[in-house]
Amino acid sequence: QRVALVRANLKGHDLGAASEDIDGMIRSLNIPSDFAVDLAGQNREMALSFKSLRFALLLAIFLIYLVMASQFESLLHPFVIMFTIPLALIGVVFSLLLTGNALSVVVFIGLIMLVGIVVNNAIVLIDYINRLRRKGMAKLEAVKEAGQVRLRPILMTTLTTALGLLPLALGLGEGAEVRSPMAITVIGGLLVSTMLTLVVIPVV
Template identity: 45%
Template structure:
């Protein structure tokens, strides 16, 4: 049934009490005949391990350690692999368990999920704005959020683990909201005839309060996670650090960077559309249309 079962064979306690009991065991030789075990073995008494551990059906030993202050989990694993390559004999392998295993397995998946989230948000915004420039303006808040999250983790002496990686993916949607509020309202004013500077200035004045309210609400919502309240909250603290740090830095800089980039893009697009191509003589022939009224024809 394609299942693996652990089978342990052993003698009764009365038949395995002394080393001489081994002489009563038999094994099959090359000719399939039974051979006493004491004929091919020698019994010695010496110090040895009480048990032999196995991992994935291979003889193994477990190494547990704690990280020194100022080091991340990724740095610790890199140092461990470098030391294992120097110390362990040839043919030895290193495998991970627990949080270290989750970190290694989710490391590559994080970059894929992050890139996929950016592409999805860009496609939705491009369809909404019918432009390729405005989505870029909106997504300028994402690098600021990632920088703030990494800075918060560094200040808190925390690590980049699975929880902090989830927080960074959440920041893509949280911080893009602030840029969307500004760009959407500015586009509406542009359709009403406002120039780029006045439209963004008015959008900043009207949208400042919603941006601050939602950002502050998000920060206070992540505060209990960052403080580590509740059972098992210690492992979830990096999630709160990433959200709070990313929202703080992104909110402060988005209010300045996004309007500036929006105005630059709008002016560049305006100059491109205002460029007129001079007509050369001889390219077009003038057409004269003569109409006559019914009275003149009569």
């Protein structure tokens, strides 16, 4: 079987977007049925990395849930806290669209980091609500009190984390184009998750 190899290097484009462009061009061609086109090299390695990172993301979510379930001695409260993860994903999608970044291995690593970060705000809020409830306060009053008391610490934690990652997101320094999407992922997910957490989690 004859094989023709076409090699190329990327400059100014990420691998995922370039692979999608090439796939689109290949589909637009009338390739005979006895011909086969396969994208190999780093594209194949990236596909394998995505599989590993998807498993790592699910494992991280599961382990976080187990830790919270053991600490809260409840299956319900950790489940409520886990609502912050899909809220964070909304921020990730918007931040990637606004900055023009595609889903990549670095973004996935940022997602795994984000899963461990975004639950902290909800933990602080739920823990304080539970503390007030144990003192005999009514549920609605406990939610209002916790929202007021924990608002400032939650906002301070979010802002310090986001500002700490800002230099990476701005692409400062050598090799920043690799690190920037990861920082953008964490910042976008964290900011949106924090705003929605203060509204959604007490309601849930």
